[in-house]
Amino acid sequence: MNPLRIFAATAIAVSLYVAPPFVTGPAEADTISDAALKVRPIDDVFTNGPPRIEDLTSLDGILRFVSSVPLACSMVYGETAAFGQVTVDQDMNGGAHTDHHPAITGLKPDTTYFYRVQGTAVDGTLYVSKVQTFHTPKRDANAALNLASLDAGARVTAVSSNFGGGANDASWGANSAIDGSRATEWSTNGDGDKGFIEIEFAKSSDVGAIEVWTRSMSNNTAQIFEFTVTADSGQTAGPFKLPDAAKPHRFEVDLQAKRLRLDVVASNGGNVGLVEFAAYPR
Template identity: 40%
Template sequence: MLGLNVYNVASTMLLASTCVAQTLPQVLPLDQIFTNNTAPAITETFDTYATYYFQSSIPVACAVVYGEDNTTFGMIANDPAMTTTATIEHNVVLSDLKPDTVYYFRSQGSDANGNIYADVIRSFRSEPETESDAFNIAALSNGASVKAVSSNYADVSNSELYGADEALDEDPVTAWSSNGDGDNAFIEVLLSEEASPTSVGVWSRSMTDGTAIINSVNITMIQADGTSKTFGPFDLPTTTQEYQFDVACEDTLIQSVRVDVVESTGGNTGLVNLAVYV
């Protein structure tokens, strides 16, 4: 019994010693790691999402809390780029917004030394609701599916994280990523119905190291009998939004649409969104 008591005392002393040695980090102002005194900013606003950019002077793992209430926020977003490490370039999509609504956001992050940084609260207003009669027949929710894809990151299935289905889910936070296909990446979608599309929307993904950016694409409209017509190349000026391109097929019924990368910055190229409108 004495030996047991000695063991318990020793365990208690070790635990107490461990707890005393721990110190909680202070929260430091984010402006200590601004690059060129430039604060985080909302770069573009839309009716249901907004894009955010911040360049820190040191690598940090960054997150953005946001919401209609400037005390509780309620939502959080981080860089969707495929990395678990801290970085200097921070591109974040704030999604699930209500149209024409004021939102508050705060940037916060941690560096490799355990320092925690937090910014002041900033705000922006989402755009009024966009009215459109266009219908996306390439959306999974409308019955479309992936017919072919060059590859998926880490060879996952189409339905897994970074799989090709994420180019068709109409979610600005998710993205299909190829497995390092660069300029050879492609995706083909089997439309929810044969139709005569008027335009195709393409949104490139990107990585914080500057790779995976698609600069231009070709779009091929394919009929049921295999007859096809290719449009392009079309330029994608940025990776912050979808760009729509006219591909009027008049009275020709199209069964599937294929997008091929023409030029990119290489690496795990892919798409945030692919839409085909009628």
């Protein structure tokens, strides 16, 4: 038989073959009845009172509550009951836990916000709060200048490490310690008591106070308990003790500095770091 004729016949057969459409569809058990959805009021899992908005400023705040069962927690919020924004627990470990503190960011001064708190347990139960409101304060025109902020021209000049070997401006990078946002954190790459960060101000200044907010993780690591600060003038202040990781803590100092270096003295190890660092003029 002529091989060209065989080839032509095969080509025609191939060209005429049309593959059946690839159809995707739901699994057979695709219907979830309302009875199967386990939705409970979040009141069922309070241990120290209902979720509360704390440390509220004109631009941000924190939602805090402790649940009796581990939850993956989120909060939806916005200027109407249609919400439009969502925040979740800031935790490297992810998953469900009991100590919740999502950062609420992107707020406007002197504005009413609607919000709802939601948490999903590992058994699929969804715990939901009622829709509530909070109101942000007016912008403080007399707020003290934070010498150590990116907005004031400060920059990170040295750091023990950034999580995952990232740059200072990456997620978990050192810039997160001076960006003015409680929704971001600087994390070291497991430096523990050897962690440090050095910040240079826009100009040499007399520093009268610092504020330090340590990060922490739900596995009881990453929290700084004690630290020192050293100026490029050679002066050292501290050691200072941080009582908790719930908020920034203020310490009075008397330093002349263009650069300040914070050194960890004691921690519970791991990816130590800071939510925020601030320095205020005398």
